Amino acid sequence: MEGDYIIGGVFSLHNTMHTVIHNYTRKPEPLRCSGRVDYRELRFARAMTFAIAEINNSSVLLPGVTLGYQIHDSCGSVSVAVQAAFQLVNGHAPEYHPDQRCSQSGMVMGIVGESGSTPSISMSRVVGPFNIPQVSHFATCACLSDKQQYPSFFRTIPSDKFQADALVRLVKQFGWTWIGTVYSDSDYGNNGMASFLSAAQREGICVEYSEAFYRTNSRSRIQKVAQVIRSSTATVVVAFAASGDMRILLQELCQEPVPYRQWVGSEAWVTHPDLLRFSSCVSALGLGIQQSVIPGLETFLLDLPFITVSASPLLSEFWEEAFKCRMPTNARPDDTVCDGSEDLVNIQNPYTDTSQLRITNMVYKAVYAVAYAIHSAVCPQNTTCQPHPFIPLQSTQVFAQLKKVNFSLNGYTVSFDANGDPVATYELVNWQTTNQGPVRLVTVGHFDASQPKGQEFRIQKVLQWMQGTTQVPMSVCSQSCVPGTRKVLHKGKPICCYDCIACPEGEISNITDSPNCHHCPEESWPNPKRDSCLPKSVEFLSFSENLGIILIVFSVGGACLAILTATVFFQDRNTPIVKANNSELSFWLLLSLTLCFLCSLTFIGAPSEWSCMLRHTAFGITFVLCISCVLGKTIVVLIAFRATLPGSNVMKWFGPSQQRLTVASFTLIQVLICIIWLVVNPPFPINNLTTYKDRIILECALGSAIGFWAVLGYIGLLALLCFVLAFLARKLPDNFNEAKFITFSMLIFCAVWITFIPAYVSSPGKFTVAVEIFAILASSFGLFFCLFLPRCYIILFKPEKNTKKYLMSK
Structure with a gap:
């Protein structure tokens, strides 16, 4: 015109x-x-x-x-x-x-x-x-x-740039990470698919195959593309193709049964009404240009005068195809001739739709x-x-x-923008079947590229998926790795193909498909599923647990026995057996044993700064006091027998005052060692995170290891000296020779503390404290039973032997 x-x-x-x-x-x-x-x-x-x-x-x-x-x-x-x-x-x-x-x-x-x-x-x-x-x-x-x-x-x-990004986000939104792609071997398909694959790679989507074809390709080429689709493991196929190319491919796929595939299509074919007849694409999902209404267009399309049709070769060709007749100028004798009575209103095809x-x-x-x-x-x-x-x-x-x-x-x-492009808006369309049978194109959502990232898609209707279900199909190379596991990629395969390996001990993953596990914070430990970190349980020897209760009973029981023995000795302080055993040192020894039993209680409970300093120093001082009293008694035994020799006046050099001074001097040395230890580098509470990986041990650090071993070494030195002196006096003639019992007690004491050292070093956690308490109680009970049990037996059950005559007899 x-x-x-x-x-x-x-x-x-x-x-x-x-x-x-x-x-x-x-x-x-x-x-x-x-x-x-x-x-x-x-x-x-x-x-x-x-x-x-x-x-x-x-x-x-x-x-x-x-x-x-x-x-x-x-x-x-x-x-x-x-x-x-x-x-x-x-x-x-x-x-x-x-x-x-x-x-x-x-x-x-x-x-x-x-x-x-x-x-x-x-x-x-x-x-x-x-x-x-x-x-x-x-x-x-x-x-x-x-x-x-x-x-x-x-x-x-x-532009297809927006469409490719939108298709990638659509695939990502439904969790499909393993897909196949087909595309037209043209500028449209090649450039569109290149943009799609680039965006898909950024989003972690893997492509099993990517096949290009064109409608003018040979039949063998189209068959090859169809076979790749049939034999693939990817459930989702993204097709970036022109409608004419897709028609050829879908016709080939209809030749043989094809496994169910979820098609995702570009706008060029997914909204083409002529392709809705292919049942293999039912449930196809894709992007379409927004629908619109053009007032008067339908009337214009249907009101096509026959004279106008006759004057146009193109419209004549269309008229002949639509009504299966021949124009008068082209008709043969046996043809149905078009006479103008035909009405486009009665025709259903893409022109009239x-x-x-x-x-x-x-x-x-x-x-x-x-x-x-x-x-x-x-x-x-x-x-x-x-x-x-x-x-x-x-x-x-x-x-x-x-x-x-x-x-x-x-x-x-x-x-138009600077590139000559409009604002990118699409409809999300879905091929859905109806009760009547035919497939129809349903708008189920919208995409607006001008919206903030992550809010571009709005889905308002229920989608129909392959096989007519409403369940989103899965299309993954490997199932998602649940929290608590990590992905291990298969060598030579895409990143979407992997195995799920449980996180190693001490590590967690708290997201799906985590590529790595990470360590919990130092004071936390994974839960059994290894998907979250929980605070580590805190462990120490408490007053409420069974082991703690048992040790408390023995500690308090030992202290009570020492007090009862002191009471018995006090009541019978004027009897020969009490006087013969140096009653003053005996009372000091009972007092120190009581303190030894009770000092073990300081090792029970959560360590604090004061309890850590108290438990080690109290233990060291009370034990030195105890050993000093035993040593004093041993010296008294030796001097007593030496004093019986004619002309000997040695007893006056080790009277009660000298005995007290000896005990005080030995004890003062230990006090000085403890003071130096506390001043230089005292014990302090720590959270032990290395002994056990899954729990925290509350314990006391020694501070200065030299101070700790100096305290123990000094106790051991006094015990060894006492043992040697008692051993020398064990066979001195007497009906009740206390040196024998001192020897046994020191033998037990030394045996306990010698075995304590390896047990202390190798015991883990709270059992280190338990070993230390056990050594204290064992050595204390050893001293108590060896030194006081025989006397108490005579005082309480054999009073007839509690006489000077019996003690002096040979």
């Missing part, structure tokens, strides 16, 4: 290009299309003519100006699309007529099309140098956003965008310019204004 300004249109109205084998003996035939008419592409072309008719009837947009159009069929072929681009640039007129308007023989003001990315790329390289704006409704290749290569390219459909206008609306918006750009160029100062004579216009002016367009149409805003 002619007009003041011409807008070009390029659509894939046919499926294939007519091919001829050249023999180079005659001039090649002109390029032409063949095959079936693509009903949806025809609807796109008719939507363009509808939009131009609306604009020409508008009193606001380009009033008094008539737009014309030239629409070409590219049949999806690069060569035919390039030829159409040259025709649009040069015009159809064979010569220039000065008396006619320039638009009738010059270049177009803008081009709407093409539907595919590869033909659009070729067209843009032709029209770009002339600054003729090209607005595509369906070319989504991200490469076309490169303004260095395609400076005059615009589009009303979002206006229930979900998606790409059609992109065509509609593209035409209006060019019209608004022309309007701005013609009326730069007045948006409601009045009718005026024709104004010569250059495509460069339209190109400059197209960058700035910003208008609303049927509730949608139309504008």
Whole structure:
């Protein structure tokens, strides 16, 4: 249609290009299309003519100006699309007529099309140098956003860069980490899949296979792709392909039973109504351009006069295919002749289907965008310019204004960013079966790239998955590793294929699919599932546990026995057996034994700074006091027998005063050792985290190990001296020779403390304290029983032997 300004249109109205084998003996035939008419592409072309008719009837947009159009069929072929681009640039007129308007023989003001990315790329390289704006409704290749290569390219459909990111987030949202991919071996498929794979790798999604194909490939190639899909382990297949390519692949997959697969599709095919007949794709999920309503378009499409059809070879071909009749000019005697009584209202095909206008609306918006750009160029100062004579216009002016367009149409805003792209918004569509049987396209959510990350998807309806279930299918190479385990990758396989190994002792993982386990804090330990850290149990010898209670009973019992013995000795202090055993040293010894028994209680309970200092010093001082008393008694025995020799006066040198001084001196030395220890480096409480990994031992650190072993060494030195002296006096003649019992007691004492050293060093945790208490109690009971049990026996049960005569007898 002619007009003041011409807008070009390029659509894939046919499926294939007519091919001829050249023999180079005659001039090649002109390029032409063949095959079936693509009903949806025809609807796109008719939507363009509808939009131009609306604009020409508008009193606001380009009033008094008539737009014309030239629409070409590219049949999806690069060569035919390039030829159409040259025709649009040069015009159809064979010569220039000065008396006619320039638009009738010059270049177009803008081009709407093409539907595919590869033909659009070729067209843009032709029209770009002339600054003729090209607005595509369906070319989504991200490469076309490169303004260095395609400076005059615009589009009303979002770039595949956004679609690839959206598909990756969709796959990620449902937890699919093991997928297969197929894509068109074209600019659209190659660039779209490259963007998808790059984004998928960043998100940790693994691809089992990635197969490229094209509808013109050999049958064997298509069969190979189908076989890869059938034999794969991935449940989810992402297809970034054109509708024509997917039709060929799905037809091949229908030849043999195919395992259930969850298809995830790009916009190019997942919303194509002609593909809904393939049952193998039921439950397919994908992105679609938003639906819209174009008032009056349905009536325009259905109201196609027969005279108009007869005048157009393309519409005649469409009419013959739709109604299975032949136009009168093409009819043979046995053909059904089309007579104009046919009604498109009774036909159900993609041309008449206006229930979900998606790409059609992109065509509609593209035409209006060019019209608004022309309007701005013609009326730069007045948006409601009045009718005026024709104004010569250059495509460069339209190109400059197209960058700035910003208008609303049927509730949608139309504008372009610096790359010529619109704001990316998609519908999430799902192929769902109905009770009646046919598959229908259901919008279940939306995607808006302008929303914050993580909030782009909004799913409002229940999705239908493969086999008609509402359960999200699984598609993983390996099952997720639960918390408490970590992933171990298989050598030579993708990162999604792994084994789950339990975390080693002392480590946890608290997230699913953790690549590593990490140590708990020093004072924590993993729970049995090893998915969280719990505070370590604190261990010490407490008053409430069985071992502690037993030791307390023995400690208190020993102290009570010592006190009872002191009471018995005090009551019988004037008896010969008490007097003969140096009653004063005996009372001091009983007092020290009582303190020895009681000092073991300081080792029980949670250690504190004071208890740590007290337990070691009290133990050291009380034991030295005890051994000093025993040593004093031993010396008294030796001197007593020496004093019986004629002329000996040695007894006066070791009387009661000297005995007290000896005990005090030996004890004072230990007191000084303990004071030095406490001043230089005293014992202190610590949390022992090394003995056991799963618990904390509260214990007392020695501070200065030299101080501790000096205290023990001094006790051992006195015990050894006492043992030697007692051993020398063991056979002195007497009916009741105390030296024998001192010898036995010192033998027990030394044996206990010699065995204590290795037991103390090797005992873990609270048992170290228990060994120390046991040594204290054992040595104390040894001294008590050896030194006092025989006397108590005579005092209480053999009073007849408690006489001077008995003791002096031989």
